[in-house]
Amino acid sequence: MAEDAPRLDDQVCFALYAASRAVTSLYRPLLDELGLTYPQYLVMLALWEHGELSVKELGRALSLDSGTLSPLLKRLEKLELVRRERRADDERSVCIRLTGKGDELRSRAAPLPGVVGTAMDLPAAGLEDLRATLRGLTDSVNAYRESRTDV
Known part of the structure; x- marks a missing residue:
């Protein structure tokens, strides 16, 4: 492998993808009980x-x-x-x-965010920081994509 080849573990996109899959798979059995995807x-x-x-x-x-x-x-x-x-x-x-x-x-779904929050093992401030970072990332990427004609 060439030394300058991109490495999977160095890619932010892969970290986001893996985290999204992990969280979504955690939700799946919880949502099955509610009959929702x-x-x-x-x-x-x-x-x-x-x-x-x-x-x-x-x-x-x-x-x-x-x-x-x-x-x-x-x-x-x-x-x-x-x-x-x-x-x-x-x-x-x-x-x-x-x-x-x-x-x-709604009342049956109310405990789900707490379960997922516990699984993420982040303090409340860490969860808020993560949400803010991800929102900012989304806004930046969307703005970039909308400004480009070749993307």
Whole structure:
């Protein structure tokens, strides 16, 4: 191997990928008990926080396009956790609301962040620093990507 060849363990992208897979796999059995996938859980988190959101607002909050979000919402509606309704004042806009069943699921999901936080073995300040670093990283990479025509 050439000495100047990139090494896997030196790549930030690999560290992010491995960490994301580890955290997501930790969530999987916890979410199985709730009958949710990880992306569905993220939709529910946004709705538990905001009550109701348009599809556009939800997509922006989760960084998902409508092609990815629509099947998630259809599945959640089939599970009777959310309701999709066209807005009366703008037929082009669809509002997503929790059902009673979706709202009740919130209490069963409440312990999950604590379980994951414990597994991460970071103090509260460390978790906040990590979140801030990752948000900054996301913003920087998105800004860079949007400024480039070749990326």
